[in-house]
Amino acid sequence: MRRDIFQAIADPTRRAIITLIALQAMTPNAIAENFNTTRQSVSKHLRILTECQLVKQEQQGREIYYSLQLEKMKEIDKWLDQFRKIWEARFNQLDTVLSTIKKQKK
Amino acid sequence: MRRDIFQAIADPTRRAIITLIALQAMTPNAIAENFNTTRQSVSKHLRILTECQLVKQEQQGREIYYSLQLEKMKEIDKWLDQFRKIWEARFNQLDTVLSTIKKQKK
DNA sequence: TATAGACGCAACCATTCGGTTTCCCAATTT
DNA sequence: AAATTGGGAAACCGAATGGTTGCGTCTATA
Numbered sequence: 001m002r003r004d005i006f007q008a009i010a011d012p013t014r015r016a017i018i019t020l021i022a023l024q025a026m027t028p029n030a031i032a033e034n035f036n037t038t039r040q041s042v043s044k045h046l047r048i049l050t051e052c053q054l055v056k057q058e059q060q061g062r063e064i065y066y067s068l069q070l071e072k073m074k075e076i077d078k079w080l081d082q083f084r085k086i087w088e089a090r091f092n093q094l095d096t097v098l099s100t101i102k103k104q105k106k
Numbered sequence: 107m108r109r110d111i112f113q114a115i116a117d118p119t120r121r122a123i124i125t126l127i128a129l130q131a132m133t134p135n136a137i138a139e140n141f142n143t144t145r146q147s148v149s150k151h152l153r154i155l156t157e158c159q160l161v162k163q164e165q166q167g168r169e170i171y172y173s174l175q176l177e178k179m180k181e182i183d184k185w186l187d188q189f190r191k192i193w194e195a196r197f198n199q200l201d202t203v204l205s206t207i208k209k210q211k212k
Numbered sequence: 213t214a215t216a217g218a219c220g221c222a223a224c225c226a227t228t229c230g231g232t233t234t235c236c237c238a239a240t241t242t
Numbered sequence: 243a244a245a246t247t248g249g250g251a252a253a254c255c256g257a258a259t260g261g262t263t264g265c266g267t268c269t270a271t272a
Contacts, residue, residue: 010116011230015185022192028249041231043250062239062248070196073189076182079121083179086128090176117260135218147261149220168218168269 003051005075013037014045018054018068025058025067109157111181119143120151124160124174131164131173 009015017031032042046066049055054072058065115121123137138148152172155161160178164171 004118006112006118006121007116010113012110012112013230015112019188022189029247038232039249040233044230047250064249068189070189070193073186074193077186077190080179080183080186082125083128083174083176084183087176087180119260133218134220144262145219146221146263150260153220170219 003048005052005054005072006079008049008052008054009076011045013041014049017042017045017049021055021066022068022070025065027063027065031066109154111158111160111178112185114155114158114160115182117151119147120155123148123151123155127161127172128174128176131171133169133171137172 009018013035016035020026020031020034028039028042028046031046032039035042046055046057050057050066052072054069055066056069058067115124119141122141126132126137126140134145134148134152137152138145141148152161152163156163156172158178160175161172162175164173
């Protein structure tokens with residue numbers, strides 16, 4: 001059972017849940033009300049998100065509040081970094097090319 | 107058949123392929139040699155990556171070279187932006203807290 | 213022109229996934 | 243204490259996924 005962030009954010013419902021609880025903790029029922037799906041379905045998604053530490057839970061009486069572990073999101077950012085470096089390098093190359101053309105015009 | 111970037115990068119083999127062809131275009135056979143998988147399997151992954159425009163192909167004789175469409179990767183970056191904003195805001199809040207503590211110490 | 217190599221595509225198969233249903237537990241309410 | 247409510251866990255099901263095998267096509271080479 002591979003359970004990593006990339007697989008976690010692959011599902012559109014899970015991405016929506018993440019966005020929803022990014023700012024404030026919410027209960028499974030409250031989350032489910034925002035989509036047309038059942039609590040059980042949301043609960044399953046939350047389990048997957050919890051398993052890869054993208055989400056943390058906090059019991060409050062009989063309610064369980066779920067919130068986003070923002071730190072974990074940085075892992076995606078970190079993975080993107082290798083490509084960011086490439087596209088920045090390309091951009092600089094383009095910049096060089098452009099300034100060369102500029103010089104030639106002069 | 108949902109076919110978006112997030113679903114595309116969910117598979118670890120596909121992420122590896124992306125990294126592999128980020129810098130230089132490669133043929134399916136060459137890509138397959140880098141993992142212990144078959145050409146057909148790689149071919150299928152490449153099809154998925156092509157379908158969501160993460161990869162482009164270029165025929166050269168009887169070989170087809172695949173390369174990464176870096177631009178498309180920015181969509182992930184763009185999606186991450188909403189969370190980046192939040193964690194930066196939190197960081198600034200922390201900053202405020204810290205400076206308040208500092209002042210109190212004085 | 214015949215043969216070999218590089219590929220894509222379709223069919224098939226085992227596994228996984230997302231969702232629903234059902235059941236059970238614990239905390240509130242009455 | 244009994245009924246209600248929030249929520250997790252397991253069983254089940256249809257759909258999707260990843261991989262393999264086999265076949266057809268096109269290009270290059272002998």
